Amino acid sequence: MTTTDQGPPAAPVPQTDKLDSAVLKIAAVVVLGSIMAILDTTVVNVALQALTLEFKTSLATIQWIATGYMLALATVIPVTGWASDRFGTKRLYLVAITLFLFGSMLAGLAWNIESLIAFRVVQGLGGGMLMPAGMTILTKTAGPHRVGRVMAVLGVPMLLGPIGGPILGGWLVDSVSWRWIFYINVPIGIVALLLAWRLLPSDKPEPAEKFDFPGMLMLSPGLAALIYGVSDIPSAGGVTEVSVWLPGLAGIALIAGFIVRALRVPNPLVDLTLFRNRTFTVAMITNTFxxxxxxxxxxxxxxxxxxxxxxxxxxxxLLLAPQGIGAMLTMPIAGRLADKIGPGKVVLPGMVLIVGSMVMFTIVGADTPYWQLLSALFVMGMGMGCTMMPIMTAALQTLTPKKVARASSAANIVQQTAGAIGSAVMSIILAGLLAGKFGVPTSEGQLAATAALMNPATHDQAAVLAADSFASTFIWAGVLIALCFVPALFLPRKPPTPSDTTDSDTPHPAPPILTH
Structure with a gap:
């Protein structure tokens, strides 16, 4: 089968350690697309208050601008692996950019809250395909021996998005217009589309496999329902609310049904045989925590x-910038080391840095000097640069090229779901602690703290109580990071050898984990 996509044909992967200019050009295209999707996840959060006033609606309704985007991401990610094989990764990437660009233009033109939410869903459908498709393109281009380096490149937008988003969003909302938080994607998207068309290697679609429609009807709605239920915990005030437990249980039931079925059918939507590879499984457990x-x-x-x-x-x-600077310093080094000495030897020191810096925040107060907080954030960023993408490197290094697309989709499903759970868990812990300090129901904890802090008569005492709540919540975050040490001990501590990957479809034994 031939493809009409323009662009250079996929060439054999050169067995060199350095990233050559061809790989760097492809990496630049993929990073540009990833920046759009990840930045848009965070940039909108800053504008929620302005959008509430603009459309004269409630906070509960306005939250659907973020929730709708996130649910669209979760819905489309499972399909990406099959679509990459069936239509070719380049074609899928071009479609994803086009869809995201189209959704961005429409969102900027939105005339009411309902149209804005609908156009954010269109954005999410495109954004959900960008990251796994881009990860597949980079991994196949660079080869298993350079996965660490390309993951380091791809990790830059993943770490900088949560930092750069609030800065860019705050500036656009204050100085220009809320519409420009969406319009800003248009020139970026056009450039990314043209560069992707020109520079990405053409890949031939695989022979058609029967699409797993029953699997899609279970997994995509299941993920969306679970993430919706979990995300609603902070606003609902607890897991006992119907809006939390009903979609949560429905999502778990659908996902469980998918898993049972996927183990019995020949071509499931997500290839669960990937988890027969112990390295992939350990990396996914570490990535989840x-x-x-x-x-x-x-x-x-x-x-x-x-x-x-x-x-x-x-x-x-702006105050979060030191975290991004720390990550940028260590991430390229960590990528090279993950390829040369194995991801396990890079991830563990990185987690030590994160846990050590988190200690600073477990004792944070209302007047803790900024230099201490910014120093801790810088060290934490250095640790994050040594952890997130080396973990992903471990997941993909020992897989066959044919399995990379499905593995990228599975990894992004894990990341999206775990991220939603993490945000909800920390939100509900903080809300509960604030509610206890200020003597109000859990769902009103943050509102009560805000009101008390805005009142000059109660500000000083409220600041101390609120800071204590944050310090206690950071203890829980530190505990969760510390739990990562257990699976991380089993990550590979040596680089992959040619025998670790093969082009055959038959599963091969995973490399030993404990005896490196």
Missing amino acids: FCIAFFGAMLLFPTYFVLVRGESALQAG
């Missing part, structure tokens, strides 16, 4: 600066 803790902690930092220290959203974003 890490994403729960990482995304939960990323929610706490800006909230602390805004709520306790009285900073604006833009200032809070």
Whole structure:
């Protein structure tokens, strides 16, 4: 079968250690697309208050701008692996950018809250395909011996998005217009589309496999229902509310049904035989704990600066910059080391840095010096640069090229679900602690703290109580990070050898984990 996609044909992977110019060009295209999707996840959060006033609606309704995007991501990710094989990864990537670009333009033109939510769903459908498709393209291009390096490149937008999003969003909302948080994607998207068309290698679609429609009807709605239920915990005030437990249980039931069926059919939507590879399984377990803790902690930092220290959203974003700088310093080094000495030897020191810096926040107060907080964030960023993408490197290094697309989809499903759970867990812990300090129901904890902090008569006492709540919540985040040490001990501590991967479809024994 031939493809009409323009662009250079896929060439044999050169067995060199360095990333050559061809790989770097492809990496630049993929990073550009990833930046759009990840930045848009965070940039909108800053504008929620302005959008509430613009459309004269409630906070519960306005939250669907973020929730709808996230649910669309969760819905489309499972299909990406099959679509990459069936239509070719380049074609899928071009479709994803086009869909995201189209959704961005429409969102900027939205005339009411309902149209904005609908157009955010269109954005999410495109954004959900960008990351796994981009990860597949990079991994196949670079080869298993350079996965660590390309994961380091792809990790830059993943770590900088939560930091750069609030800065960019705050500036656009304050100085330009809320519509530009969506319009900003248009020039980026056009450039990404043209570069992808020109530079990405053409790949031939695989022979058609029967699409797993029953699996899609179980997994995609199941993930969406589970993430919706978990995400509703903070606003609902607990897991006993119907809006939490009903979709949560329905999602778990659908996902469980999918797993049972996927183990029995020949071509399931997500290839669960990937988990026969012990290295992949260990990496996914580590990634789950890490994403729960990482995304939960990323929610706490800006909230602390805004709520306790009285900073604006833009200032809070700027205060998080040291974390991104730390990550940028260590991530390229960690990528090279993961290829040369094995991901396990890189991830464990990185987690030590994260846990050590988290100790600073477990004793945070209402007047903790900024230099201490920013120093801790810088060290934490260095640790994150050594952990997130080396974990993903371990997951993909020992897989056959044909399995990479399905593995990328599975890894992104894990990351998306764990991130939603982490954000909800940290939110409900913080809300519960604030509610206890201020003597109100859990769902009103943050509102009560905000009101008390805005009152000059109660500000000082409220700041101390709120800071204590944050410190206790950071203890839980530190515990979750510490739990990552257990599976991380079993990550590979040596680079993959040619015998670790093969082009055959038959499963091969995973490399020994304990005796490296």
